Amino acid sequence: MSRNLTRTKMGKRRKRILFLFLPLLLMLLLFLCAGRFLPLSEIPKQADVIIVLSGGGGRVEQGVKLFQSGYAPQLLLSNAKEGAGSAGDMRETALSLGIPESAILTEDAAESTYQNAQLTLPIMKQKGFKSAIVVSSDFHMRRVKIIFDHVYRKSGIALTYIGADSGYNAKTWWSDRYSREMTFNEYIKMIGNAFGYNGPEAKGSLEQIKRWFRSG
Secondary structure, eight states, X not given: OHHHHHHHHHHHHHHHHHHHHHHHHHHHHHHHHHHHHSOOOOOOOOXXXXXEESSSTTHHHHHHHHHHTTSOSOEEEETTTSEEXXXXXXXXXXXXXXXXXXXXXXXXXXXXXHHHHHHHHHXXXXXXXXXXXXXXXXXXXXXXXXXXXXHTTTTTOEXXXXXXXXXXXXXXXXXXXXXXXHHHHHXXXXXXXXXXXXXXXHHHXXXXXXXXXXXX
16 A cells, blocks of 8 residues: 555656656757757749848859759849848849849848838739749748748749758857857747737847847
């Protein structure tokens, strides 16, 4: 009888320990996997156009590589006036890499990922495009897909997502400053987007949150 009682007590103790440590284990797992969740790169498919988003090195180069591999006959550069390297802005960079001027479409007003999606959609419709490859930095692609899928959801336009290598360390994102910064930025922006904060105002909120963390 006493043995059964002892076993029962031990079983209850193990359950309590499990319930205590399970949340910690889940938090640790989320921490370790946070970087791996962000990058997204699908298998390239033939498309009408390649949409390249501004804001990071290697994006135009990735778009050019896809163009030169024959995946699409045109590039659509979103916020093309933004600098993209030593050659100049996105358009000038694409030209310097051998893309003919006739194959380049641009829009110059987007100030956020949400606006990248909003402002490229009318161009897609005007041109009669039914498919596109969307290119951005690897760490940015999860949020790009969420936003573009939302904005384009009733358009009938098929989207494929390809990430450009940015040097982001997805496996051990906490090990270098750049990867930590990008991980933090993406999750804060993702949460803000989920609550309806998009565009320039979302960037302002992000900077405010950063200042809180740095001063804390």
